[in-house]
Amino acid sequence: MHLLISVSVCLLLAVTAVAQKPHPCKSPPFMVGRVTLLSPKGQLVAYERFTYDALGKRIRARVQGTNHNHSFHVDILALFQEGVVYEISYRNQTCKKSALKAPFQPIQIPQNATFQAQVIIGSSSGPGQGLLVNNWFGDIPEQKAKYFLTFTEFGCLPITNLYNSEQTGWILTSFFDLVIGIEDPEDFIPPDFCDTKPVDKGEEVVTDFFEVLLKKH
Amino acid sequence: MHLLISVSVCLLLAVTAVAQKPHPCKSPPFMVGRVTLLSPKGQLVAYERFTYDALGKRIRARVQGTNHNHSFHVDILALFQEGVVYEISYRNQTCKKSALKAPFQPIQIPQNATFQAQVIIGSSSGPGQGLLVNNWFGDIPEQKAKYFLTFTEFGCLPITNLYNSEQTGWILTSFFDLVIGIEDPEDFIPPDFCDTKPVDKGEEVVTDFFEVLLKKH
Numbered sequence: 323m324h325l326l327i328s329v330s331v332c333l334l335l336a337v338t339a340v341a342q343k344p345h346p347c348k349s350p351p352f353m354v355g356r357v358t359l360l361s362p363k364g365q366l367v368a369y370e371r372f373t374y375d376a377l378g379k380r381i382r383a384r385v386q387g388t389n390h391n392h393s394f395h396v397d398i399l400a401l402f403q404e405g406v407v408y409e410i411s412y413r414n415q416t417c418k419k420s421a422l423k424a425p426f427q428p429i430q431i432p433q434n435a436t437f438q439a440q441v442i443i444g445s446s447s448g449p450g451q452g453l454l455v456n457n458w459f460g461d462i463p464e465q466k467a468k469y470f471l472t473f474t475e476f477g478c479l480p481i482t483n484l485y486n487s488e489q490t491g492w493i494l495t496s497f498f499d500l501v502i503g504i505e506d507p508e509d510f511i512p513p514d515f516c517d518t519k520p521v522d523k524g525e526e527v528v529t530d531f532f533e534v535l536l537k538k539h
Numbered sequence: 540m541h542l543l544i545s546v547s548v549c550l551l552l553a554v555t556a557v558a559q560k561p562h563p564c565k566s567p568p569f570m571v572g573r574v575t576l577l578s579p580k581g582q583l584v585a586y587e588r589f590t591y592d593a594l595g596k597r598i599r600a601r602v603q604g605t606n607h608n609h610s611f612h613v614d615i616l617a618l619f620q621e622g623v624v625y626e627i628s629y630r631n632q633t634c635k636k637s638a639l640k641a642p643f644q645p646i647q648i649p650q651n652a653t654f655q656a657q658v659i660i661g662s663s664s665g666p667g668q669g670l671l672v673n674n675w676f677g678d679i680p681e682q683k684a685k686y687f688l689t690f691t692e693f694g695c696l697p698i699t700n701l702y703n704s705e706q707t708g709w710i711l712t713s714f715f716d717l718v719i720g721i722e723d724p725e726d727f728i729p730p731d732f733c734d735t736k737p738v739d740k741g742e743e744v745v746t747d748f749f750e751v752l753l754k755k756h
Contacts (some may be wrong), residue, residue, distance in 0.1 A: 356658070360709075362580070362708060363579070441573070441715040441716050442715055442716050442717070443660060443670060443698060443715050444672075444698060444714075444715070445691075445694060445696050445718060445719060446718070447694070447718055447719035447720070448693065448694050449693070450670075450691075450692070450693040450694075451693050451696055452670065452696075452717070453660060453667075454667065455661075474662075474667075474668050476665065476666070476667040477664070477667075479669075481660060481661060491579060492579045494711070497661075498659055498660050498661070499658050499659050499662075500661060500662035500664070500669070501662060502662060502664035
């Protein structure tokens with residue numbers, strides 16, 4: 323009887339321990355929010371407002387920043403399911419359409435990421451003074467890159483993504499002002515002055531969505 | 540009467556506007572917490588546990604990290620009022636005493652910092668999913684440096700300090716697991732094997748506390 327109780331307690335502890343360790347998670351499918359990007363090597367500072375739809379695989383991003391002291395502004399609508407990306411300028415009433423061959427990357431902790439630590443940003447000493455988050459890290463061998471991710475424990479919301487490869491150096495992406503849901507569904511509808519015919523073979527091809535965002539293409 | 544009401548409303552709005560804009564603030568005088576330091580140019584990654592006493596002007600910091608792929612570990616007790624800093628090794632039972640000529644820097648938003656933005660790290664869409672913080676920036680002309688600070692709105696707790704000078708490049712300091720109060724007052728008492736006689740003129744002089752922490756002296 324005594325042994326049985328011991329075994330049961332051990333099993334219970336084991337189950338609790340497994341349950342307590344955070345698991346890779348996926349962010350809510352609909353979000354709006356803001357992002358800052360900082361790349362010391364690329365001398366890049368960028369600020370972005372985005373609308374994110376993981377179900378429809380659509381992203382709208384309005385980016386402004388400076389790249390090697392050259393300031394830029396882009397308004398991007400990426401429809402990954404249709405394989406098309408629009409670069410929109412309301413001021414000039416222009417809309418540059420390109421074929422989008424990049425895969426849609428949902429905001430999530432990759433399944434093969436390694437859990438590093440659970441920490442409190444700020445403090446748990448008073449109400450409204452802290453935020454419980456999980457830190458993860460991992461490698462992307464094909465890019466010779468490593469990443470460090472911080473996501474909230476509650477809600478699986480992105481906080482920071484620190485990415486490092488020999489090619490790019492360190493890139494720090496910080497998320498904030500996230501709201502779960504889509505504020506304006508029209509964010510995903512190209513304006514009237516865009517050519518919305520299916521992409522043909524003549525169009526420029528974009529394979530790196532990140533480069534479109536930073537106007538490097 | 541109508542005019543009087545208008546004037547009252549205007550005054551009320553003005554007072555509210557002034558009250559709503561965050562003001563530079565000072566962190567609680569007693570804190571323990573953890574810090575990560577990241578300096579891409581210096582190829583430095585460091586992790587630190589600290590105990591902070593702004594009233595007694597005392598800091599205890601246990602730091603481990605890598606600097607240009609060379610790993611280091613230091614245990615520092617800095618008593619700014621006494622003008623002395625100890626580098627302690629329990630394993631070797633050694634204690635290196637130096638004169639400390641650096642000023643104590645309380646954790647705070649400098650009075651001449653400029654308020655940039657109030658943002659939510661994470662989201663306000665659900666409980667425990669976000670943290671309200673204020674962003675500040677400023678210059679330190681004598682160091683030809685600029686800084687960007689993020690502190691919590693409630694409690695004035697440090698979150699990040701992004702510092703950039705030509706000499707150092709970008710240095711990102713991130714605070715977490717802060718607890719208001721001192722967990723162990725003995726953190727500030729040198730161990731028995733330290734020489735606690737007053738500092739004399741023969742001792743090495745430290746003028747940059749940051750360099751002690753990173754074992755650069």
